[in-house]
Amino acid sequence: MATVKLFHFKNKILKDGTSPIHLQVIHKRKRRWFTSGISVKPEDWDPIEKQIINYPKNEKKNFRKKNYHLKNLLIKAEGIIIDLESSERPYTADDVIAKLKGVDSALFAAFTDRIIKEFQKQKRYGNANIYNSAKNAFLKRINKTEISFDEINYRLLKKFETNLINEGVSINGISVYMRTIRALYNRAIKEKVAKKENYPFEEYKIKHSKTHKRALKKEEINKIRDVDLKQKPAQEKARDFFMFSFYCMGMAFVDVAYLKVANVMNGRLHYSRQKTSQLYNFELVPPALELIKKYSDLKNPEDYIFPIIDPDHPNPHKCYNLQIGLNNKCLKAIQNHLELPLKLTTYVARHSWATIAKRSGIPTAVISEGLGHTTEKTTQIYLDSFENSVLDKANKIITL
Structure with missing residues (x-):
């Protein structure tokens, strides 16, 4: 007390x-x-x-x-x-x-720090980093060390947005900050430490722009799968992790990294997504199972399946952050070697799975379930736009 x-x-x-x-x-x-x-x-x-x-x-x-x-x-x-x-x-x-002082609401920074600690206890380090970045960016641009939720209004959000634009931050980068602040405000309202009538996101609308193409075609994915990398073990591992992600419905790299032998049962994968804690249970396709067996004997339930996180490292998340950087460097080398049309990162596997599924006629609702999205609107951001020729053909069918 x-x-x-x-x-x-x-x-x-x-x-x-x-x-x-x-x-x-x-x-x-x-x-x-x-x-x-x-x-x-x-x-x-x-x-x-x-x-x-x-x-x-x-x-x-x-x-x-x-x-x-x-x-x-x-x-x-x-x-x-x-x-x-x-x-x-x-x-x-x-x-x-x-x-x-007469401010009848929670303080933004203190409230955010508590949520960050919750994420850290749940080992949701990615969420913790995003929330911490949004908090620091917001307070820095409005030139304050603390502020109550009731003081966060339309004018202040526009000031924050304008400062970010002037600094060259992208529309989608600003969107990430704003969506995080909105989530915090909604949480504060639910906990009854912020007033619903002061909610600024009724007036302030979060903008986003169409993301650059981050999806490969099926034949380009096959080129990555088939390239001979035996003389380049680091690139071979990066390729294998990329393909495993693709085989597992675009599994996030962080989830690939934290997979343990205990997650594999009777040819199925059971795991909880790091970002959302959503539970997954699906059958492993043969090439995914082959990659698991390539890196693990599946004997000790507590062993990591893939050699990404050092089990003896005192800070697994720090180890993960280092490895994802090295992994993406290797993927870039593969991209250059194969002359692929876009920058190859771990996230491309996720976007590619979603877009190829869409082009194969899989309903967006099913793709959304596979990606672990709560709404189809989020999934739509992942889906690459069809080429003009596809739209032209569709229009002819409809109109002629």
């Missing part, structure tokens, strides 16, 4: 020779201060009784008001803490200060 007390900063001397009195709030080893707006000389402050003394008789009424103000401030802070404790929701010393 947080504690509060009045504190006289006697070492800070103002121009009139007085020193300020602040309210000190301590919670979970975090110390915060709230100014009372009152200052007195050291000899006029009783550090035991926490009140002003030695005031002139002709100013007795004025000093009594000051003591009453200080006492009332202390009582108000204690009441806020009791209310926060009664809510049984996590809170910070900053939340107490915010409520003393």
Whole structure:
């Protein structure tokens, strides 16, 4: 439980020779201060009784008001803490200060930090990094270290957007930040620490532009599959991980990295997606099973299947981040060797699976399920646009 007390900063001397009195709030080893707006000389402050003394008789009424103000401030802070404790929701010393200032909502940075810690405990490190980046980017561009949710309005979001545009951040890059802030605001409303009537995303609409082509054709995927890389073991591994992702409905590289022997049961793959915790259970196609057997004897359930994360590394996610960078460098070398039409990264396998599935006549709803998207709208972003010739042919069928 947080504690509060009045504190006289006697070492800070103002121009009139007085020193300020602040309210000190301590919670979970975090110390915060709230100014009372009152200052007195050291000899006029009783550090035991926490009140002003030695005031002139002709100013007795004025000093009594000051003591009453200080006492009332202390009582108000204690009441806020009791209310926060009664809510049984996590809170910070900053939340107490915010409520003393009359801000009746959670503080954005403190709230975000709590969500980040939740992600880290769940080992959803990618989400944690995205939320941390969005928080830091937002506070930096609006020139604040903290802000309440109720203070985040249309004007502030536009200011953030304008600053990012001026810095050359892409529309889709801005979209990632804004969607993260929107998700945080929605979470705060659900937890009843932000007001629904102040929700700024009714007015502010998040923009996004069409992504560059990141999908290969089936024959290009086959070229990657068939290229001889026996003399280049690092590139061979990168190719194998890429193909495994493609064989497993565009499985994200992070999920490939964290797969363990225990996830393989009776020729099926059972795993929980790192990003969303969504459960998957599907039959492994023969080439995917061949790749698993190439890298694992499938004996120890706790072993990683693929040699991406070092099991002895103290920080698996740091190890993963290093490996994905090296993996993409190898994929770029393969791209150059095969003269592929786009930059080859781990994500291309995911986009390619989705686009090839669409071109094969698979309904978007089924593709969406395979990718683990909650809406078909998200899936549509992954799907490469059909060539003009395909649209021309379709139009002739419809109109002629």
